[in-house]
Amino acid sequence: MSIENIPQNGTVIHTLDLWRTYRAGTHQEVHALRGVNLDIKTGSYFALKGRSGSGKTTLLNCIGGLDRPTKGSVRVFGIELKELNDKELTRFYRQNVGFIFQAFGLSPIYTAMENVEIVMQISGKGRKQRRERAEYCLERVGLTKWKNHRIYELSGGQQQRIAIARALANEPKLILADEPTGKLDTATAREIFTLFRQIVEDEGVTVLMAAHDPLVDEYVDLVMQLQDGQLLPPKEN
Ligand code: ADP
Ligand code: MG
Numbered sequence: 001m002s003i004e005n006i007p008q009n010g011t012v013i014h015t016l017d018l019w020r021t022y023r024a025g026t027h028q029e030v031h032a033l034r035g036v037n038l039d040i041k042t043g044s045y046f047a048l049k050g051r052s053g054s055g056k057t058t059l060l061n062c063i064g065g066l067d068r069p070t071k072g073s074v075r076v077f078g079i080e081l082k083e084l085n086d087k088e089l090t091r092f093y094r095q096n097v098g099f100i101f102q103a104f105g106l107s108p109i110y111t112a113m114e115n116v117e118i119v120m121q122i123s124g125k126g127r128k129q130r131r132e133r134a135e136y137c138l139e140r141v142g143l144t145k146w147k148n149h150r151i152y153e154l155s156g157g158q159q160q161r162i163a164i165a166r167a168l169a170n171e172p173k174l175i176l177a178d179e180p181t182g183k184l185d186t187a188t189a190r191e192i193f194t195l196f197r198q199i200v201e202d203e204g205v206t207v208l209m210a211a212h213d214p215l216v217d218e219y220v221d222l223v224m225q226l227q228d229g230q231l232l233p234p235k236e237n
Contacts, residue, residue: 012174012206013040013063018072020058032058034229040208045200048210050226056210057178059226064099064176065089094123098167100177104159106151112138113147116166123170137165141195157188164195177209193219
């Protein structure tokens with residue numbers, strides 16, 4: 001299967017016996033992931049829960065091509081990641097996947113609009129197309145009024161909305177979010193969880209979100225629980 005021609009339906013993420021072992025010294029090893037088998041279908045909203053250190057970030061990074069597994073298989077849209085070189089991996093993620101992090105990862109001195117546009121500039125979109133898509137994405141997250149404000153002028157909740165708008169810019173089919181509400185108060189966290197829900201429903205995007213906030217259960221289709229690098233059996237929501 002070519003990376004230009006990925007299927008629109010079916011399995012989005014598939015991991016098989018995924019291990020990630022960190023070396024923590026000459027004789028010490030940390031098994032951050034210990035044989036994770038994950039199967040995520042298209043168009044759904046998933047939460048990955050588990051206490052701090054259970055492996056959530058490591059799993060998202062392995063799925064997001066930011067980290068290489070020690071052992072096992074990761075397929076995203078049917079593509080086996082270890083078969084891609086770094087250049088192919090970068091292009092694959094740029095075209096198909098949006099990332100959202102706890103610390104927002106925005107450029108503080110640029111405006112909301114510029115932060116959304118920049119990722120489209122990197123992927124080679126023209127000026128007009130960039131502008132139109134950025135307008136759409138900012139409207140999608142309810143921040144049209146704030147588009148010309150610089151990031152440092154915005155609240156935490158607004159900044160995370162900008163990060164979501166930016167993740168949507170290249171029309172991803174999958175969004176990976178690592179504790180996107182970790183720095184937000186409860187009411188703002190609820191707004192962000194609701195926004196993801198709307199995006200999943202309206203745009204047909206799949207969202208996989210690490211979150212240890214118990215609130216998240218009310219919003220997602222499925223909660224998966226990681227414990228010491230292993231997935232517990234799933235609970236339907
Ligand atoms: P979570 O996101 O659920 O808090 P992490 O994936 O960050 O968990 O961490 C899982 C385990 O792997 C922890 O024991 C952590 O200390 C360890 N770990 C994570 N990254 C590294 C690293 N770069 N080097 C060594 N150990 C790491
Ligand atoms: Mg983490």
